[in-house]
Amino acid sequence: MKLKENYENTKWRRFVRFVNGGEMSEDRFRLTGSQMDAGKPQAAKVHDAQPVDLYHLKRDRNRSDYSRMMEQYENWSKTRGLKIFGSLYRIISLCICLLIIFVLLLTVANMPAFGSADTPANSNEVAQRYIEKGQEETGAVNIVTGMILDYRAFDTLGESHVLFIAACTVLILLRIDHRKDGSLVHEELAADENDRRLEPKNDKILQKAAFFLVPVIILFGIYVILNGHISPGGGFSGGAVIGAGLILYLTAFGFQKAERFFTYKTFSVVSLASLLFYSGAKCYSFFCGANHMESGIPLGNAGDIMSSGLILPLNICVGCVVACTMYSFYAIFRKGGI
Amino acid sequence: MSIIQNFPLFNIVMSMMSGVISSLLPRRQAKCVSLALIGAAGIMNACVLWYVSVHGQYTYMMGHFPAPWGNEIRVGVLEAVLAVFFCAIMFLSLLGGERYLDTDVEETKANLYYTMLDLMLTSLLALIYTNDMFTAYVFVEINTIAAGALIMSRNNGHTLVAATKYMIMSLVGSGLLLLGLSILYDVTGHLLMVNMHEQIVSYAQTGEYAIPLTVAMALMSVGLAIKSALFPFHTWLPDAYAYATPTSAAILSSLVSKGYIFLLFKIFYRVFGFDFVLDHKVTNLLFAFGVAGMLMGSVVAIYQHDVRRLIAFSSIAQIGYIYMGIGLAVPMGTVAAVFHIMSHAASKSMLFIAAKGLSEVSGDSKDFAHLRGSGLRNKLAGVAFSVGAFSMVGIPLFAGFTSKVYFAEAALTAAGGKLVVAMAALAVSTILNAIYFIRALITIYTPKECADFDAASYRIPVTMAVALVCFIVLNLFLGTWSGSIERAIATGLGTF
Numbered sequence: 001m002k003l004k005e006n007y008e009n010t011k012w013r014r015f016v017r018f019v020n021g022g023e024m025s026e027d028r029f030r031l032t033g034s035q036m037d038a039g040k041p042q043a044a045k046v047h048d049a050q051p052v053d054l055y056h057l058k059r060d061r062n063r064s065d066y067s068r069m070m071e072q073y074e075n076w077s078k079t080r081g082l083k084i085f086g087s088l089y090r091i092i093s094l095c096i097c098l099l100i101i102f103v104l105l106l107t108v109a110n111m112p113a114f115g116s117a118d119t120p121a122n123s124n125e126v127a128q129r130y131i132e133k134g135q136e137e138t139g140a141v142n143i144v145t146g147m148i149l150d151y152r153a154f155d156t157l158g159e160s161h162v163l164f165i166a167a168c169t170v171l172i173l174l175r176i177d178h179r180k181d182g183s184l185v186h187e188e189l190a191a192d193e194n195d196r197r198l199e200p201k202n203d204k205i206l207q208k209a210a211f212f213l214v215p216v217i218i219l220f221g222i223y224v225i226l227n228g229h230i231s232p233g234g235g236f237s238g239g240a241v242i243g244a245g246l247i248l249y250l251t252a253f254g255f256q257k258a259e260r261f262f263t264y265k266t267f268s269v270v271s272l273a274s275l276l277f278y279s280g281a282k283c284y285s286f287f288c289g290a291n292h293m294e295s296g297i298p299l300g301n302a303g304d305i306m307s308s309g310l311i312l313p314l315n316i317c318v319g320c321v322v323a324c325t326m327y328s329f330y331a332i333f334r335k336g337g338i
Numbered sequence: 339m340s341i342i343q344n345f346p347l348f349n350i351v352m353s354m355m356s357g358v359i360s361s362l363l364p365r366r367q368a369k370c371v372s373l374a375l376i377g378a379a380g381i382m383n384a385c386v387l388w389y390v391s392v393h394g395q396y397t398y399m400m401g402h403f404p405a406p407w408g409n410e411i412r413v414g415v416l417e418a419v420l421a422v423f424f425c426a427i428m429f430l431s432l433l434g435g436e437r438y439l440d441t442d443v444e445e446t447k448a449n450l451y452y453t454m455l456d457l458m459l460t461s462l463l464a465l466i467y468t469n470d471m472f473t474a475y476v477f478v479e480i481n482t483i484a485a486g487a488l489i490m491s492r493n494n495g496h497t498l499v500a501a502t503k504y505m506i507m508s509l510v511g512s513g514l515l516l517l518g519l520s521i522l523y524d525v526t527g528h529l530l531m532v533n534m535h536e537q538i539v540s541y542a543q544t545g546e547y548a549i550p551l552t553v554a555m556a557l558m559s560v561g562l563a564i565k566s567a568l569f570p571f572h573t574w575l576p577d578a579y580a581y582a583t584p585t586s587a588a589i590l591s592s593l594v595s596k597g598y599i600f601l602l603f604k605i606f607y608r609v610f611g612f613d614f615v616l617d618h619k620v621t622n623l624l625f626a627f628g629v630a631g632m633l634m635g636s637v638v639a640i641y642q643h644d645v646r647r648l649i650a651f652s653s654i655a656q657i658g659y660i661y662m663g664i665g666l667a668v669p670m671g672t673v674a675a676v677f678h679i680m681s682h683a684a685s686k687s688m689l690f691i692a693a694k695g696l697s698e699v700s701g702d703s704k705d706f707a708h709l710r711g712s713g714l715r716n717k718l719a720g721v722a723f724s725v726g727a728f729s730m731v732g733i734p735l736f737a738g739f740t741s742k743v744y745f746a747e748a749a750l751t752a753a754g755g756k757l758v759v760a761m762a763a764l765a766v767s768t769i770l771n772a773i774y775f776i777r778a779l780i781t782i783y784t785p786k787e788c789a790d791f792d793a794a795s796y797r798i799p800v801t802m803a804v805a806l807v808c809f810i811v812l813n814l815f816l817g818t819w820s821g822s823i824e825r826a827i828a829t830g831l832g833t834f
Contacts, residue, residue: 107550111550112524120525121523121524127527129407150401150402151403151408152409153401155409155473158473158477161358162480162483165357165457165484168450168453168454169483169484172491173487268361271358271361275358279355286347286401287344289399289403290343
């Protein structure tokens with residue numbers, strides 16, 4: 001019987017291998033499942049337990065393929081081919097960037113003049129009603145607050161959940177957890193150590209400055225939030241100010257002191273309460289509005305602190321959420337926990 | 339006003355609240371809350387669907403101020419159909435993969451996973467129902483962040499890389515969308531879709547602001563195309579789908595990208611008006627990229643050794659189908675595209691769950707070399723995988739066949755050049771689909787013992803079995819009773 005010399009590399013054999021889930025050609029580089037799956041150490045161990053296995057042989061062959069390919073790859077970077085490709089890539093991306101810049105500039109040149117009074121956005125009935133009737137209808141002297149927390153409250157409801165979900169995502173990514181028996185994980189010890197070494201806790205100047213500044217900053221933040229419907233400001237800006245104050249305190253006095261009043265529990269309870277109140281209150285007001293019922297929330301005298309219906313409590317909620325999010329971002333990034 | 343009309347609002351607020359509450363609950367309760375929430379949302383949306391199919395569409399004022407001053411959502415037949423469907427798919431995906439969440443996600447963070455899931459539902463429902471561009475953008479943000487968290491909640495190197503890639507690409511997409519939206523707002527002075535549309539129609543007649551409108555449309559199309567992984571922008575997709583936990587992969591492939599595509603439909607139909615879109619030839623571009631995606635996704639899928647990556651690349655091809663449907667620029671094309679959103683969602687989520695079931699009985703390996711015979715070891719997962727594969731290839735009785743028939747019908751009504759290209763692409767891509775799916779089926783049904791598998795002690799998880807059976811029924815339903823759904827989509831699009 002006559003066999004081809006490189007029978008394994010004939011088209012038919014390659015096809016059969018493909019159908020059977022093998023690689024199509026001998027020198028195809030490939031990482032197998034258990035090599036790559038770093039998250040599953042147990043599974044890899046089970047494979048190792050089998051002494052002689054076709055899979056094993058294959059994997060060894062793949063490894064030698066791998067080193068060969070790495071060699072090729074290293075050489076390839078020194079050849080001209082890649083250089084040409086690299087420079088072409090740069091030139092093309094530069095051209096695309098320039099083209100996009102040109103198109104966007106052309107667009108801007110064709111848009112309504114910035115700031116003029118008769119642009120479509122400034123002169124239509126939407127803006128007019130906000131300006132003319134905003135105070136009367138929402139009870140807020142600051143019509144921006146009236147807009148975001150009353151006219152378009154649904155968007156702001158979504159926006160405050162964006163903050164919450166961002167904080168939760170960072171938590172999933174970076175939080176280092178205590179073990180069940182309460183002992184600290186290695187990383188957490190390292191993080192604590194790092195914290196102590198890099199940021200001296202007994203910086204007198206910083207502490208004295210923070211001692212005077214932090215109360216003022218937080219008070220100012222509270223003022224901005226409470227006056228959100230009367231003067232410029234509101235939940236988002238006031239919350240950011242409070243968050244900055246908390247961060248300053250944390251930087252000056254360290255985690256041990258900050259944890260006396262702000263832990264993960266504080267974070268979750270405060271944001272939970274604020275967001276639930278916000279959703280609940282707004283759901284009630286949307287429901288009333290859509291069904292043409294009176295919500296029964298008095299608007300009060302425009303200009304008073306206790307006025308403009310739901311706007312003040314909602315501002316407080318937004319402020320709490322923003323402050324918590326700011327502080328928790330900083331704490332998580334620095335230490336992997338709140 | 340009927341109480342049912344309030345259901346979309348209740349749904350959105352309810353899912354937000356349970357998302358927030360889940361962040362404080364222990365894992366098990368959070369899971370129950372999520373399942374109950376998604377189930378309840380599905381039932382409520384079914385009521386809404388019944389209501390709108392009897393009484394017709396309506397808009398719902400969010401607050402005391404009518405749009406354009408306040409916010410507004412719009413509920414029509416198409417929206418309700420998709421909402422019900424999305425809830426069903428999400429419920430089944432969670433049910434099918436919930437057992438693996440316990441091992442894949444760290445125990446102390448598992449409740450946050452459910453928070454993300456609930457808020458994902460919020461954002462999908464809001465994206466479906468919104469009638470306001472800025473509301474859409476806000477919920478696109480929530481959707482993006484939640485999707486990133488769903489990818490990386492299974493914490494290993496792969497998912498972190500995948501999530502980083504996803505965030506970079508997706509944020510570019512969001513940025514382009516926001517840029518287009520700002521230009522549009524500056525030119526029209528409105529954020530409500532109806533009013534934007536009126537302004538744009540009047541501009542189209544006078545010829546004012548032609549360049550900004552075109553650029554805005556291009557930016558939004560590209561932005562949403564990146565976010566939904568249309569072919570040249572698909573690089574974030576394979577890793578994200580292949581390494582995330584099965585529930586995440588199922589939800590990402592079947593719902594997240596589809597939510598963005600539906601938003602694109604809304605922008606094309608309700609903001610610009612389809613005539614305006616046709617005049618600017620955007621559909622031709624989408625058609626070209628869609629066809630390229632159909633072919634390239636399938637070709638690359640042939641080379642995969644990892645079953646999850648194979649399914650992921652197949653997704654790229656299927657997204658290409660949907661864009662090809664839009665690109666045909668005929669009414670039937672859009673109907674076919676919406677139907678394909680549904681049939682693909684039903685098949686792809688089933689494939690991801692079934693693939694997990696198969697790799698579970700093969701020593702947790704996703705590699706074809708180890709999957710051999712897995713369809714015999716885990717029979718139900720094997721059957722489900724086969725049904726999904728048949729559906730993707732386009733065997734009659736299954737969902738994918740029906741959507742391919744609709745695409746072909748649509749292509750027949752399209753202009754000459756597109757007819758030929760679309761038909762050829764459908765034929766070639768069907769053959770390519772068949773190549774890699776039949777190979778996968780041969781692999782999983784070739785008898786071979788697996789040393790890591792103990793047949794006596796293994797039983798398929800009950801929740802997964804239930805989910806897979808439901809998926810199979812859903813798939814057959816879409817494949818055989820497609821007429822009523824197609825009519826609902828056509829009515830919905832007609833009133834869009």
